[in-house]
Amino acid sequence: MDAQVLGISVDSVPCHKAFAEKLGGLHYPLLSDFHPKGEVARKYGVYLEDKGIAARATIVVGKDGIVKWVKVNDLDQQRDNDEIVQAIKETCGA
Numbered sequence: 779m780d781a782q783v784l785g786i787s788v789d790s791v792p793c794h795k796a797f798a799e800k801l802g803g804l805h806y807p808l809l810s811d812f813h814p815k816g817e818v819a820r821k822y823g824v825y826l827e828d829k830g831i832a833a834r835a836t837i838v839v840g841k842d843g844i845v846k847w848v849k850v851n852d853l854d855q856q857r858d859n860d861e862i863v864q865a866i867k868e869t870c871g872a
Contacts, residue, residue, distance in 0.1 A: 781866055784809055788816050788825075788832050824850060836862055840870050 783806040787794070794808045811818040811832065819825035819832035822845070826833055836857055838847040846869035851857060 779863070779866055779870075781870070782806075786811050786818060786832075788812060788819065788830070822848075824848075838862070838865050838869055846870060 785804070785806055785808040787808070788811045789797070790812045791810050794810055798804045798808060809818075815830070816825040816832060822835070822837055824833040824835040824837075825831075831853075834851045834853050834855065834857070836847075836849045836851075837845060840846045847865040849857075849861070849865070
């Protein structure tokens, strides 16, 4: 679909490395929003100040740099990959 998946969290790079190793590796880049903590999440409106973490959000950004779709799940709720694929198809013409 000519899309790039990026993971991002407010955890540090060493935490990301341990997380990826525990899973046996990741097939996408995992970016750290650690310092200043949550700066990127704040810009997307998904930083939870009271918890000091980012929400479990999926954000589709078009090639034009414009946010096309946002879905915020409860922290204990898994994402629906089919829903994400459909959002990419509908909003980015993939």
